Amino acid sequence: MKKNALHGVLPLLVFALFAASLLSVLAAGAHSYRTLSQRDDLAFSQRTAAQYIRTKIQFSRDQADIRAESFGNGDALVIAEIYGEETYLTRFYCHNGFLYELFAPQDTALAPEDGEAVLPLSSLDISLENDLLQLRLNWEDASRTVIVALDASKEVLP
């Protein structure tokens, strides 16, 4: 009688083991996907923000005056270029957890929220030393540094 009961329970035990294995593999897959997805999102933000700013500076450094100044509550990278007879400023700064870009004529009074949110960013620190512009882009658990050389001796703007 006991042996018969065991024969009945054993398939159930094996099935339970199968179900447990299935669930653990599914859980491992979901965890792996979530980790990869978060990491790839972060990598995309880091790579794109760093390369976007670098490309903007490299593209305009021969015809523009590039400097760091304060805007809103933090540092802003300012690229001043002349179009026609008017000077336009492109500002890059961090506001409300995003990297913002703001393009406007020099004399226009604008607030940080008037810009365009480009990518997520926690903070932006800018320093200029020995003609080397250093931009430190910070996220919650990562940071990237972009170094671009500027020629301070050239005068672009009158």
Place this chain on the structure above:
Amino acid sequence: MKNRSLLMLIELTVMLLVFALAAAFCLQGFSSADSLSAHSLALDEACLIAQNAVEILENSGGDCQLAEQYVSPYLQQGGYTLVITPVDTDLPALGQARVSVFKNGESVFALTACWQREVGLGE
């Protein structure tokens, strides 16, 4: 009845074995996806480090010490190492260096920096 139960047990055991094999492949796939993603992240960072070093080299006329001085503070946290190797060229006006970034002793990314040297008319 007894035979039916035994047959079911065998069937379940075979199913469990097949599943174990499939699960092993899946786990291997998850692990390789994770290492690929980590390598991709390291490649991004190494690329940025090398670009920073090249930017300094090209604009300082090949000052390796200056490049290392500015880039080194950002290497430690990710376990990266920067190696700048000057390369001899046949042209006296052309300076060249190989910028390599290593992570935990393994080469991750390399770039070649070129810059113009100031030379006299007779050189």
